[in-house]
Amino acid sequence: MPHFLNTLDDNFEAEFIALMGMKREDSPDVDAVVADIIADVRARGDAAVLELTAKFDRLELTPETMRFSDAEIESECAKVDDEDRAALEMAAARIRAYHERQMPADAWWEDETGAALGWRWSAVSAAGLYVPGGLASYPSSVLMNAIPAKVAGVDRLAIVVPTPDGVVNPLVLLAAKIAGVDEIYRIGGAQAVAALAYGTDTIAPVDKITGPGNAFVAAAKRRVFGKVGIDMIAGPSEILVIADKDNDPDWIAVDLLSQAEHDESAQSILITDDADFGRAVAAAVEKQLETLERRAIAGPSWRDFGAVIVVKDMEEAVRLSDRIAPEHLEICTNDAEDLQTKIRHAGAIFIGSWTPEAIGDYIGGPNHVLPTARSARFSSGLSVMDFIKRTTLSRMTPDALLAIGPSAERLAKSESLEAHGLSVRARLDRLNKG
Numbered sequence: 001m002p003h004f005l006n007t008l009d010d011n012f013e014a015e016f017i018a019l020m021g022m023k024r025e026d027s028p029d030v031d032a033v034v035a036d037i038i039a040d041v042r043a044r045g046d047a048a049v050l051e052l053t054a055k056f057d058r059l060e061l062t063p064e065t066m067r068f069s070d071a072e073i074e075s076e077c078a079k080v081d082d083e084d085r086a087a088l089e090m091a092a093a094r095i096r097a098y099h100e101r102q103m104p105a106d107a108w109w110e111d112e113t114g115a116a117l118g119w120r121w122s123a124v125s126a127a128g129l130y131v132p133g134g135l136a137s138y139p140s141s142v143l144m145n146a147i148p149a150k151v152a153g154v155d156r157l158a159i160v161v162p163t164p165d166g167v168v169n170p171l172v173l174l175a176a177k178i179a180g181v182d183e184i185y186r187i188g189g190a191q192a193v194a195a196l197a198y199g200t201d202t203i204a205p206v207d208k209i210t211g212p213g214n215a216f217v218a219a220a221k222r223r224v225f226g227k228v229g230i231d232m233i234a235g236p237s238e239i240l241v242i243a244d245k246d247n248d249p250d251w252i253a254v255d256l257l258s259q260a261e262h263d264e265s266a267q268s269i270l271i272t273d274d275a276d277f278g279r280a281v282a283a284a285v286e287k288q289l290e291t292l293e294r295r296a297i298a299g300p301s302w303r304d305f306g307a308v309i310v311v312k313d314m315e316e317a318v319r320l321s322d323r324i325a326p327e328h329l330e331i332c333t334n335d336a337e338d339l340q341t342k343i344r345h346a347g348a349i350f351i352g353s354w355t356p357e358a359i360g361d362y363i364g365g366p367n368h369v370l371p372t373a374r375s376a377r378f379s380s381g382l383s384v385m386d387f388i389k390r391t392t393l394s395r396m397t398p399d400a401l402l403a404i405g406p407s408a409e410r411l412a413k414s415e416s417l418e419a420h421g422l423s424v425r426a427r428l429d430r431l432n433k434g
């Protein structure tokens with residue numbers, strides 16, 4: 001059974017805080033393991049990566065076989081049937097069209113003193129894209145990572161993707177080919193993140209690492225931040241559904257299970273203003289779990305972290321949703337469009353009962369790499385912006401320097417930074433003499 005909460009209960013606040021505070025991914029054990037793995041890869045490079053891959057993915061590799069060869073990629077891609085290929089191509093086209101709109105403009109203007117100011121955007125040189133592969137394989141995550149990077153203009157794209165027991169999903173390789181990825185390595189976990197960040201003899205280091213992964217991957221990204229850039233912490237999946245009673249409980253049940261089936265650490269929550277409807281959805285989840293292929297994963301996720309929260313009205317639902325700051329928020333109410341405008345913290349919002357979250361996972365267009373563990377309070381889903389950075393530009397003229405230079409000189413004095421002031425004064429003196 002999932003957790004049942006009702007805002008009318010006296011102990012609701014304590015139960016809600018406990019639900020939000022549940023340790024799903026940032027356990028100290030995981031972090032300690034990851035710290036050791038990173039140190040090992042930094043010290044021993046390829047040798048450590050190969051040993052850890054043998055241990056965690058049960059796959060014996062050599063430096064020569066760590067990277068997929070062009071011939072392997074071609075032969076795996078040839079196995080993909082026409083319908084799967086067409087689905088991937090449709091997804092790629094829709095994701096590309098969405099992300100092309102995100103490219104921001106450069107700016108350059110002259111202010112009232114004659115100073116010219118602005119900024120311009122440029123892409124990172126090399127990006128490492130983490131594609132999960134432990135419990136499921138994710139061709140869709142290849143597209144979601146690689147397409148924004150390509151749109152941004154990144155020169156070198158390297159994918160790391162674990163292939164436990166050596167099992168390869170050909171669609172992962174085809175998605176990489178469609179998206180224009182340069183290198184694909186069959187390694188995963190913290191060791192792959194460390195290899196991308198610090199480099200090994202076989203893998204050249206990158207400047208930025210993006211992509212989702214399990215708790216080990218999330219912890220590794222946190223630890224290598226600073227040596228490289230990262231996008232965000234995109235850990236075990238989450239879904240929050242706000243639904244009124246005018247919904248089919250079976251639809252909402254599968255929506256909840258769609259994220260529970262990713263990982264035992266995933267979290268699915270229903271908020272409803274109708275207790276009977278909440279119970280009907282919980283019953284429908286149990287029914288679906290009897291036959292769901294991934295019930296061994298979805299069942300524990302639902303039982304340990306799943307919840308049904310009954311609220312007195314939808315305004316209260318909005319307030320609770322903002323406190324949870326979910327990765328995915330599905331709003332299945334008659335006034336869903338209006339309700340979504342009231343939400344402040346969510347990675348992605350799916351509006352109305354005809355918009356299952358799974359559409360966003362694959363083909364809607366927006367990115368499915370999204371902030372989890374309440375980090376939507378301060379971060380956003382993966383976008384073109386993650387692969388570019390802004391360089392500011394300034395050009396003074398003599399008149400502009402005369403207008404603003406003396407104030408710079410005063411501020412330098414206030415900070416006791418004499419050379420700063422002198423570098424401005426040297427120019428002002430020349431102008432004043434002339």
Ligand SMILES: NC(=O)c1ccc[n+]([C@@H]2O[C@H](COP(=O)([O-])OP(=O)(O)OC[C@H]3O[C@@H](n4cnc5c(N)ncnc54)[C@H](O)[C@@H]3O)[C@@H](O)[C@H]2O)c1
Pocket residue numbers: 033056057131132133134135136138141162187188189190191212213214215216217234235236237262263266327368369370371372
């Ligand atoms: N937030 C998002 O945008 C998003 C998108 C897709 C998937 N996801 C999430 O990504 C995750 C994918 O997880 P996954 O496990 O399938 O694949 P994964 O590739 O993230 O993790 C597999 C790797 O974890 C490492 N590992 C496993 N057990 C370990 C241990 N005991 N010690 C050290 N390392 C260990 C291994 O190296 C293995 O290769 C799921 O939680 C899913 O919900 C999130």
Ligand SMILES: N[C@H](CO)Cc1c[nH]c[nH+]1
Pocket residue numbers: 138140141236237238259327361368369370
């Ligand atoms: N729901 C995941 C993000 O949390 C993304 C995904 C990929 N494939 C299926 N789902």
Ligand SMILES: [Zn+2]
Pocket residue numbers: 237258259262361
């Ligand atoms: Zn999903």
